[in-house]
Amino acid sequence: MERLIITGGARLKGSVTISGAKNAILPILASCLLSDTPLVLEGVPRLDDVVTMQEVLQSLGAKVKWLDDVMEIDPSNITSTEVPASLMRRMRASNLVMGALLGRLGNVRASYPGGCTIGSRPMDLHLKGFGYLGAKVHEHHGFIEMEAAKLTGTEIHLDFPSVGATENIMMAAVLAEGTTTIRNAAREPEIVDLQNFLNRLGAEIRGAGLDIIQINGVSRVGREIAYRVIPDRIETGTFMVAAAITRGEIEIINTIPEHVEPVTAKLREAGIRVWEEDDRIIVKGVDTWNALDIRTLPYPGFPTDMQPQFMVFLSLAQGTSIITENIFENRFQHVGELRRMGAHIRVEGRSAVISGVPNLTGALVEATDLRAGAALVLGGLAAENTTIVEGVEHINRGYEKLDAKLRRLGAQIRRE
């Protein structure tokens, strides 16, 4: 079992380059199943979740070659429409192949997906959408089976702007007959990236980034393109907090400042100095910072995937902060671990009340999910003495070389 051992106290200084976005590459890889022509993806991050998606594609008959950050995918001969249960369990985003398989081959069989244990995470919105497009959906004994002789474009109003449901329905609609309109669609930048990618392949999608997305069905997609995925805004945000919490100064390269606006705004409100340029952000920490009130919301609101990192940052703020988690009902599992490090946090329903303390102390803590793991690493960087983070497999799912990147900035962190 891997652990990260961190000796806190170093002020991080220097430059860090952000990797391709996990939450963009996963749906883009799934959507490759729609293409009947080989293609190339660039900026592919080495993450365990991407390895899982690669295995999902291969299990369905796609050929995949992955060298450094370039992936060549040949989806021309898809031989199966059944996603192996072991891969569905390993990662929730495996469910993103369902829309593309349904669209291209007209049937799918998969078990319910696993993933981070941050809430119940049902799939009702995805399945309702597939149903509106004309698929027959059967759920039994933990499996989902769908079939459709053909899919027909229609109007779909999402009860909640779910990221995964928006992406899955978009993918299913690409090869449907006629026009599909998704209302109350999620607006995340990763959805815009998926639209841009699919349009390069020959799809006709517009509106991503707004809450109404229109997909004009086409008879086939597939072009020999090379496409570079957008940089990861949550990795960017995590390094921004790393600079702030260690009172350091970090230049973040290969990023899109607009995508982290909600994070930038909150850091500035706390008193942290942030400069933005075209594809670069500089964050300079201060000695003391202000408490904040934060509510997580769908994009462009404050991202739930930055909530744990801000909780540890606010544990060291002056005054009392409140974080309200509106997206996932069980996303406070890091609270108990942060308390071991000396944080004063009280949970009341969906809110956490954080009373700032002057310092955190090193402890043995366990990452229970991906972003909780990032928060514990940030806590370790700021804490006195040594912190040992267990459950590193969660961090490997979504951060490329996190420890190596932090070491280059002067952190004392090693993997054991």
Ligand code: UD1
């Ligand atoms: C995606 C991101 C994840 C991020 C989340 C919210 C990927 C691979 N993952 O996850 O990192 O934390 O968006 O920004 O992109 N819901 C339903 N029914 C459904 C679908 C969702 O009730 O059919 C609920 C969920 O339980 C949750 C909320 O909607 O409470 C948001 O989920 P959703 O936006 O779907 O998140 P994911 O796509 O799973």
